[in-house]
Amino acid sequence: DSGVTQTPKHLITATGQRVTLRCSPRSGDLSVYWYQQSLDQGLQFLIQYYNGEERAKGNILERFSAQQFPDLHSELNLSSLELGDSALYFCASSVVDRAGEQYFGPGTRLTVT
């Protein structure tokens, strides 16, 4: 158990809808990262927050947004969902905002029908 929790585990929704994925980092970790893993792709970095502030952006679509709250949990919002958004979404956390080990949650499997 990495100490990172993600809810929900599974999510099935229709195209055009909006969903929110939630992540609680390990106790003491200030940095949260979101990654997407599609069937034919490796883990793709989406966005990073550090202590409530956006720190880095990767391949995140404009339809997606995220935030980190004062209690350090983070939410990833996905809107106007398309079939191609079906994927595993992982959250990871680390103590600092620089290169180092990241600890991953179990992921949320999103299925868009």
Place this chain on the structure above:
Amino acid sequence: DQQVKQNSPSLSVQEGRISILNCDYTNSMFDYFLWYKKYPAEGPTFLISISSIKDKNEDGRFTVFLNKSAKHLSLHIVPSQPGDSAVYFCAASDVDYGGSQGNLIFGKGTKLSVKP
């Protein structure tokens, strides 16, 4: 274009033998490298890392080798055990300690099967 490549999608090894997983990268700015192991229905688990100032790092049965001139790293598992069967991801970061970013660039993974 993939910056981190794991060219072998799968690898099968006999229990007790050495497993060698390979990873190539293209970005010369990468200076910190990690290996993660992933079991089905779980998130990736950190295994071992290496900074670009080193060429080898060892942790028990796991050793990572870095060849900067070839932009290549490898993970050696000796001896391999059936419980090592998992998908192994190589990852790289382009900011060393003291920087302000930590996002990782991952390869697509190599599925290791260790047969009893």
